[in-house]
Amino acid sequence: MNTMKILEDTPEKYSFKVTRCVFHELFSYLGVPELTSIICAVDNAIFNTYLPNEVVFHREAGHTIAEGANDCQFVIEMVQTP
Secondary structure (H helix, E strand, O other): OOEEEEEEEOOOEEEEEEEEOHHHHHHHHOOOHHHHHHHHHHHHHHHHHOOOOOEEEEOOOOOOHHHOOOOEEEEEEEOOOO
């Protein structure tokens, strides 16, 4: 399993960071760590498809374990309506 730490848990925002990514570990073991970025892209598609008018998913660009960072931050926020 991934190792995660919750950073914020409010009605408006939920954020957490992953400090151990099993996908990156597996792909690195297989000699193809660059495939981890595909999983990251799937995260974007899945999280932003679910309730698109109510929540939005994002993370800091260039800040993933696959790109050499120590962790991946996930942020899910309620969509602000006028």
